[in-house]
Amino acid sequence: xxxxxxxxxxxxxxxxxxxxxxxxxxxxxxxxxxxxxxxxxxxxxxxxxxxxxxxxxxxxxxxxxxxxxxxxxxxxxxxxxxxxxxxxxxxxxxxxxxxxxxxxxxxxxxxxxxxxxxxxxxxxxxxxxxxxxxxxxxxxxxxxxxxxxxxxxxxxxxxxxxxxxxxxxxxxxxxxxxxxxxxxxxxxxxxxxxxxxxxxxxxxxxxxxxxxxxxxxxxxxxxxxxxxxxxxxxxxxxxxxxxxxxxxxxxxxxxxxxxxxxxxxxxxxxxxxxxxxxxxxxxxxxxxxxxxxxxxxxxxxxxxxxxxxxxxxxxxxxxxxxxxxxxxxxxxxxxxxxxxxxxxxxxxxxxxxxx
Numbered sequence: 001x002x003x004x005x006x007x008x009x010x011x012x013x014x015x016x017x018x019x020x021x022x023x024x025x026x027x028x029x030x031x032x033x034x035x036x037x038x039x040x041x042x043x044x045x046x047x048x049x050x051x052x053x054x055x056x057x058x059x060x061x062x063x064x065x066x067x068x069x070x071x072x073x074x075x076x077x078x079x080x081x082x083x084x085x086x087x088x089x090x091x092x093x094x095x096x097x098x099x100x101x102x103x104x105x106x107x108x109x110x111x112x113x114x115x116x117x118x119x120x121x122x123x124x125x126x127x128x129x130x131x132x133x134x135x136x137x138x139x140x141x142x143x144x145x146x147x148x149x150x151x152x153x154x155x156x157x158x159x160x161x162x163x164x165x166x167x168x169x170x171x172x173x174x175x176x177x178x179x180x181x182x183x184x185x186x187x188x189x190x191x192x193x194x195x196x197x198x199x200x201x202x203x204x205x206x207x208x209x210x211x212x213x214x215x216x217x218x219x220x221x222x223x224x225x226x227x228x229x230x231x232x233x234x235x236x237x238x239x240x241x242x243x244x245x246x247x248x249x250x251x252x253x254x255x256x257x258x259x260x261x262x263x264x265x266x267x268x269x270x271x272x273x274x275x276x277x278x279x280x281x282x283x284x285x286x287x288x289x290x291x292x293x294x295x296x297x298x299x300x301x302x303x304x305x306x307x308x309x310x311x312x313x314x315x316x317x318x319x320x321x322x323x324x325x326x327x328x329x330x331x332x333x334x335x336x337x338x339x340x341x342x343x344x345x346x347x348x349x350x351x352x353x354x355x
Contacts, residue, residue, distance in 0.1 A: 024052040026071040027062070035062075039070060042078075045157045094133045095155035099163045102189060103127030107167035110174035110254070114165070115142045124165045124176070129190070143176035146232060151178035162186030229255045230284075230323055234330050236352025238278075244269045246278055250352075259284040263297070275302040280317060291321040293334065313338050328354050 027035040027049065036052035037060075046063050047070070050056075070078045099114065101124050111125040117139055122130055124143065136157040143149045143165060151163060162181045167174040181189075234250040246267025254260040262281045268274060280297025299313045319334025330352035338344040 024073055025049070027067060028069045028071070029062075029066050030068045031066075039072070043158070045159075093136055093157045095136055095157065096160045097132045097134065097155075097163055098129065098160065098186070098190070099124070099132055099165060100129035100186070100190060101126060101165040101167075104166070107169055107174045110145070110167050112143050112145045112167070112174070112176045114178075115144070116140070118142070126167075141178055143178050145174055145176055147175040149176045149178045151180055153180055162190075164189070229325055230259060231326060231328070231354035234261075234323075234352045234354045236330060236332075236350045238265070238267070238332075238348055238350040240336065240346045240348040244276060244346075246276060248278065248350075248352075250282075257286070259291075263295075269301070276300065277302070280315070282317070284321060289322060289324040291323065292318075293321040293332065294318045299336075299338070323354060330354050 024036050025039045037049040039049045041048040067080045108126045114121045136155045138154045141151045164179050164181045166177045232252040236248045238246045246265045248265030250263045252261045264279050277300040280295045282295030284291040299315050315338045317336045322331040332350035336346040
């Protein structure tokens with residue numbers, strides 16, 4: 001009888017060991033650690049599993065790159081070998097970045113260019129968003145006006161990230177700001193926002209519309225960008241044929257195919273050397289050497305003269321401007337008009353240096 005009990009106990013222990021070994025999946029990590037588990041799902045980048053001792057418990061995630069082998073309860077196994085790198089980009093290895101700029105009044109007229117690892121991505125305008133794909137790895141996004149904002153991130157394969165772009169007003173120009181947002185917060189903002197465009201961009205810089213047609217192919221870096229823009233600051237001397245003269249500082253607010261700048265200066269009328277303070281905002285067309293310039297502002301005269309009465313005078317100006325992209329020399333031949341009170345036409349020339 002005692003022998004029968006011993007035999008039954010041995011059989012029970014053996015059966016229990018068989019169930020314990022073969023009723024579970026064994027995940028062996030590359031560091032040699034074994035995890036007793038129940039594998040639920042295998043994705044392109046990770047596996048999902050529950051611990052064997054808690055099959056009703058939480059679901060855990062493990063990167064496939066950490067796993068050496070999985071032995072399943074039915075006796076089969078999966079071996080995870082390191083894939084050799086090649087020059088071809090597998091779409092499953094790409095990460096997706098949703099780049100968005102919510103519509104806001106502050107800085108609404110300011111746009112700026114976005115770069116990824118110094119390669120041009122797109123121009124970020126108010127109320128726009130972009131789908132951008134890029135191979136996994138460490139990348140750096142840079143937004144650049146006269147100021148610069150940097151956002152670094154380590155992209156994981158098949159993951160989605162949300163890069164929020166905003167702009168704040170600086171002393172002379174808008175300051176861009178790049179922040180990677182929590183996906184849940186970003187999705188809430190995207191759901192509430194109204195966007196102008198729905199562009200898609202691939203890793204090589206191709207922007208596509210929803211119908212898939214390529215509308216832009218950008219391979220522009222910082223040095224190339226500088227060669228296509230006018231320098232953003234100008235010191236100049238102007239002679240008006242009243243006669244009068246002024247020294248001026250100009251600052252570009254927007255630079256590109258079309259340009260916007262403001263000018264402030266001080267000078268004098270040769271009739272008694274009365275002080276004049278010109279201020280105006282000008283618009284320039286074109287991004288090559290020759291430009292048509294038009295603007296408006298206020299010319300303040302202190303003490304007055306036989307030419308101009310004392311006080312502020314609203315004025316228009318228009319004319320020709322010569323300034324090549326990324327070059328220093330500036331020349332203007334312009335006509336200034338004071339339409340109120342005693343109508344005045346004030347022709348003038350300007351010579352300046354850009355930097």
